[in-house]
Amino acid sequence: MAEKEQKERKRKPMVGLQPEGDVDWSSYRGVLVVVEQRAGKAKSVSWQLLGQGRRLADKLEAPLMALVIGSNVSHLAREAIYYGADRVFLCDSPELENYRTRPYSRVCLHVIRTYKPEIVLMGATYTGRDLAGAIATHLPTGLTADSTQLDVDDERLLLASRPAFSEKMLATILCKQFKPQMATARAGVFEALPRDESRTGEIIPVPPQMKPEEITTEVLEFLEATGKVNLEDADVIVAGGRGLGGPGAFRLLQDLADELGGVVGASRAAVDLGWIGHDHQIGQTGATVRPKLYFAIGISGAIQHVVGMQNATYIVAINKDPEAPIFKIANYGIVGDLFQIVPAITNAIRQRKAAKDAADPQQPSTPQTV
Amino acid sequence: MLHLVVCIKQVPDSREIRIDPKTNTLVREGVPAIVNYFDLHALEEALRIKDEHGARVTVITMGPPSAEKALRQCISMGADEAVLVSDRAFAGADTLATSYVLALAIQKAEDEWGPVDMVLCGKQTLDGDTGQVGPGIACRLDIEQLTYVEKVEYLDTEKREIVVHRHLEDGVERVKAKLPVLITALAELNRPRRASLPGLLRAARYRPIVWTTNDFPNIDRSKIGLRGSPTIVSKTWVPEPKQVNTEFIEGDGPEAVAQALIDRLYATDLPQKLGWT
Numbered sequence: 001m002a003e004k005e006q007k008e009r010k011r012k013p014m015v016g017l018q019p020e021g022d023v024d025w026s027s028y029r030g031v032l033v034v035v036e037q038r039a040g041k042a043k044s045v046s047w048q049l050l051g052q053g054r055r056l057a058d059k060l061e062a063p064l065m066a067l068v069i070g071s072n073v074s075h076l077a078r079e080a081i082y083y084g085a086d087r088v089f090l091c092d093s094p095e096l097e098n099y100r101t102r103p104y105s106r107v108c109l110h111v112i113r114t115y116k117p118e119i120v121l122m123g124a125t126y127t128g129r130d131l132a133g134a135i136a137t138h139l140p141t142g143l144t145a146d147s148t149q150l151d152v153d154d155e156r157l158l159l160a161s162r163p164a165f166s167e168k169m170l171a172t173i174l175c176k177q178f179k180p181q182m183a184t185a186r187a188g189v190f191e192a193l194p195r196d197e198s199r200t201g202e203i204i205p206v207p208p209q210m211k212p213e214e215i216t217t218e219v220l221e222f223l224e225a226t227g228k229v230n231l232e233d234a235d236v237i238v239a240g241g242r243g244l245g246g247p248g249a250f251r252l253l254q255d256l257a258d259e260l261g262g263v264v265g266a267s268r269a270a271v272d273l274g275w276i277g278h279d280h281q282i283g284q285t286g287a288t289v290r291p292k293l294y295f296a297i298g299i300s301g302a303i304q305h306v307v308g309m310q311n312a313t314y315i316v317a318i319n320k321d322p323e324a325p326i327f328k329i330a331n332y333g334i335v336g337d338l339f340q341i342v343p344a345i346t347n348a349i350r351q352r353k354a355a356k357d358a359a360d361p362q363q364p365s366t367p368q369t370v
Numbered sequence: 371m372l373h374l375v376v377c378i379k380q381v382p383d384s385r386e387i388r389i390d391p392k393t394n395t396l397v398r399e400g401v402p403a404i405v406n407y408f409d410l411h412a413l414e415e416a417l418r419i420k421d422e423h424g425a426r427v428t429v430i431t432m433g434p435p436s437a438e439k440a441l442r443q444c445i446s447m448g449a450d451e452a453v454l455v456s457d458r459a460f461a462g463a464d465t466l467a468t469s470y471v472l473a474l475a476i477q478k479a480e481d482e483w484g485p486v487d488m489v490l491c492g493k494q495t496l497d498g499d500t501g502q503v504g505p506g507i508a509c510r511l512d513i514e515q516l517t518y519v520e521k522v523e524y525l526d527t528e529k530r531e532i533v534v535h536r537h538l539e540d541g542v543e544r545v546k547a548k549l550p551v552l553i554t555a556l557a558e559l560n561r562p563r564r565a566s567l568p569g570l571l572r573a574a575r576y577r578p579i580v581w582t583t584n585d586f587p588n589i590d591r592s593k594i595g596l597r598g599s600p601t602i603v604s605k606t607w608v609p610e611p612k613q614v615n616t617e618f619i620e621g622d623g624p625e626a627v628a629q630a631l632i633d634r635l636y637a638t639d640l641p642q643k644l645g646w647t
């Protein structure tokens with residue numbers, strides 16, 4: 001027995017058992033969005049969440065707040081206001097240049113405990129999940145992962161819904177016991193507000209919460225993935241699946257994408273077959289996109305694909321099988337052989353442009369890529 | 371000797387789960403239970419470190435008694451000891467309550483077998499799919515977390531330093547940290563080994579160590595299981611597919627169809643939105 005006791009180490013009490021400080025939850029008000037950035041460039045999910053955060057805050061008649069952490073990021077505090085925030089907390093310090101869990105989470109905890117938002121939202125990105133998991137444990141509070149729907153009810157409860165079991169179901173998750181209510185949310189699902197430079201708001205500086213010498217992890221380097229497609233921000237996506245029959249046919253899709261100023265996407269089947277890189281994959285285990293125009297070519301329309309692209313404004317499906325489920329969500333359907341249809345569409349666009357350019361030689365009608 | 375703890379979860383193979391179209395509920399019957407895919411990569415990394423540096427590898431799972439089978443699989447691959455943390459009081463845990471119990475179990479493993487140098491988890495599970503348990507454990511144990519690791523570049527047991535590659539959406543980050551650390555494993559990290567014959571023989575006879583609430587004298591019973599879980603699943607439903615009136619475009623040959631499609635697209639607000647002229 002004595003021996004056993006000796007074995008048990010002396011330990012600090014475990015964190016995350018009791019909330020620290022103010023537990024009068026009624027004093028918690030407003031929605032806080034934690035902005036994710038790298039090298040001074042914000043992730044688009046942050047602006048999408050400010051858009052959804054604005055809708056929730058308006059419903060709650062409460063302020064929308066943003067938190068920007070980094071080094072030389074004061075411009076992002078202004079951007080956050082242009083995208084809908086009333087108040088922005090800005091923690092700008094050289095040692096915060098790279099994301100690291102502890103120094104970033106300490107800043108978040110300080111802001112949450114001081115300014116008491118009732119809802120905290122972050123992108124369900126790798127960094128967002130890393131950070132949210134640490135913060136929610138520390139506070140402690142409930143955290144819903146990877147939400148694709150966010151709403152509030154009359155009792156100011158956050159209704160965070162997330163897909164479950166390979167997107168076959170949705171589950172709505174609540175946290176009644178603690179504040180803030182936290183959720184990470186999937187990129188590409190929510191719509192950002194139009195950027196508006198006439199919007200005004202308050203910027204509140206926040207000091208770092210750890211001394212540089214207390215930070216023991218070190219980011220040695222960041223190797224940016226080059227040549228990756230940016231599906232999330234594309235206005236036009238031309239996506240292909242197993243129906244393409246091989247890697248070569250992606251050339252036809254690229255030609256069409258080039259004419260439209262778009263990028264090429266793919267189903268998981270095409271990716272798994274090695275016909276195109278994983279960074280092109282759309283769906284549950286790939287990107288979630290909301291382009292203005294989406295071509296689904298030789299893609300059957302499995303639910304795990306559809307969840308990644310159903311928010312496109314216009315969907316064109318090309319498939320030889322009239323019963324393919326993809327047609328159920330397509331605005332325009334073409335039943336036929338993609339090897340004949342796709343080049344014909346590319347050609348039709350070229351001809352239209354040529355005709356236009358001939359009539360108006362001053363203005364070449366190639367789309368502007370931004 | 372290094373002491374490595376691997377957290378594994380037994381999960382239903384979600385690819386096999388179907389929805390009953392009549393009741394709109396999940397059909398779980400007959401769905402095979404497997405060791406969460408990413409957790410096998412976490413275990414493999416621990417075993418590689420053991421092969422290279424020498425280490426004791428302890429596997430821990432919180433789950434029902436049937437999770438014994440998952441633990442045996444880990445023993446057959448080469449884990450030294452396997453612990454089943456199991457009690458009805460743990461049931462219904464969300465990630466907050468799960469990370470609490472697992473952190474307590476890791477502390478108990480330290481008391482039993484020596485200080486823990488590294489905790490290895492999977493990136494996320496196939497069922498809950500949150501990826502929140504790893505960060506939760508690190509936070510509770512007050513150790514550094516390195517999530518989404520695709521490569522362990524080196525481990526210096528003298529200096530007690532580790533350098534890993536973290537795979538992020540936009541690139542790869544090389545990070546250095548001091549032990550003890552918690553890492554969460556991606557599939558790219560390694561290829562899990564097959565069980566060896568001696569491993570299989572040992573697994574066949576092996577009885578996992580079982581810890582219940584009684585084995586944690588200081589446990590706060592209000593923080594475990596359903597009661598200790600702040601998140602509540604208020605409803606689940608099968609989403610209605612988006613309703614769209616599909617216009618099928620037909621015509622005499624591909625050219626006519628293509629032309630008809632272009633005419634339709636030009637008649638929408640797309641030209642204005644996308645700057646087509």
Ligand SMILES: Cc1cc2nc3c(=O)[nH]c(=O)nc-3n(C[C@H](O)[C@H](O)[C@H](O)COP(=O)(O)OP(=O)(O)OC[C@H]3O[C@@H](n4cnc5c(N)ncnc54)[C@H](O)[C@@H]3O)c2cc1C
Pocket residue numbers: 166240241242243244266267268269270281282283284285286287297298299300301302303304305308318319320321324336337338339385
């Ligand atoms: C956990 C999990 C996650 C998943 N994640 C994803 C994901 O992120 N993204 C994803 O896409 N899938 C995902 N899937 C896979 C998904 O279930 C489907 O298997 C996949 O989307 C099918 O790809 P496909 O439509 O290209 O292939 P298929 O289903 O084989 O469809 C090919 C289609 O091409 C048509 N076709 C064939 N030849 C021609 C032709 N000459 N002209 C015109 N049409 C033609 C056929 O009629 C058919 O409809 C996931 C599955 C699981 C279980």
Ligand SMILES: Cc1cc2nc3c(=O)[nH]c(=O)nc-3n(C[C@H](O)[C@H](O)[C@H](O)COP(=O)(O)OP(=O)(O)OC[C@H]3O[C@@H](n4cnc5c(N)ncnc54)[C@H](O)[C@@H]3O)c2cc1C
Pocket residue numbers: 142143144145162163164165171173377378379406408409412430431432433463464465466468472490491492493494495497498499500501502503504601
């Ligand atoms: C459909 C569904 C949705 C859910 N949504 C949420 C939610 O939004 N928020 C929430 O807090 N909870 C949620 N839960 C509950 C959650 O799944 C459980 O808390 C579960 O015990 C752990 O979470 P996870 O499966 O997401 O693990 P993850 O955090 O994804 O697991 C990461 C790693 O932690 C380790 N690990 C996880 N669980 C165990 C275990 N029991 N034993 C040993 N190691 C383990 C493994 O190494 C694993 O790879 C949900 C559950 C379901 C079924």
